[in-house]
Amino acid sequence: MARIKGAPVDFDAAAAQLRGARLRNELVSQEIPAPERIAPRSIALAAGVARGAQRDDGDDMATDSPYGAGRIVLMHDPDAVEEWGGEYRIVCFAQAPLELEIGVDPFITDVAWSWLVDALDSRDAQYTYLSATATKTLSSSYGALEARGDSAQIELRASWTPHGPDFSAHAEVWSELLCLLAGLPHAEGIDSIAARRSRQAAEGA
Template identity: 55%
Template structure:
């Protein structure tokens, strides 16, 4: 990592935000800054990420996610520190994968593994993994069956915050069927129905 980047303990929110904005990602994952929520903390920055989007600003049919970094110098009790990350990741699945009883556990383990791989230390984690199965009827019957996995998580970070963003990006790509090192390889289930529930 860049030695000029201040450690988390002494970093200002502005320094951290600038470091996050300067990050680069794999070519098949597009990240853009979006409006951050103003009611959760005095300082916040948010990003949206999409796997191979057809158009900028639209959720990808392959996988999409949101990353929000919150900062409150008062260190709220629930955070156990001044920084908090809230993330979201969602991807469509083949229906036969969607019925796997271990799917939610696997999705959570991918987040934990991505954080560990990037050396992104954290504590006070919480989250949910939700799988959804859908079936079209009437004019939507031709779309057939669909499935989707959605992970919502929050944690209090330690160390270099860019590592946490990189882990989130890896998670979104993995949910979409793009494991690390697969840049340029076809997305698994590329013809999946992108139903959003």
């Protein structure tokens, strides 16, 4: 759990930091309407992995990329301090297709969780009350869809309480997580999937 420092940040400043975050270049992003009634004030971003000329598709790639897509929501509610541990709460979602060989790996959900924790720590993002659910899905197609063959997908839903002064770091964490799930190169301070799987296999031996 990261240590907490810095004075509280008002919502407008926090939202501006989120909008100004330096997301990875492989992503196309846009601001989207935040879910209603979840908090008095909130802001949401969507992003999708784009390749080559697909970056020109803009909004479509940000919300529905076949290579990986996700959302992040920053909520603000001064009355939720006891529940959240702070006035803010982040909820994020990231999903991407997997190679079938990786999808059947029993450690892949552990890897996804580890990537989230590593991304938070490597960005020095301050947080408390971190929780997540990682889900892998294996699918087989039949009949008219038989040509699709077998497929796999990974998704991670997470939430945590961010603490100032740098809220942009939390959006960058989500950006990093989405790219890692999509199989893009890992950043410094975060293991590749091969290294993480080898380590966990050794620990389980």
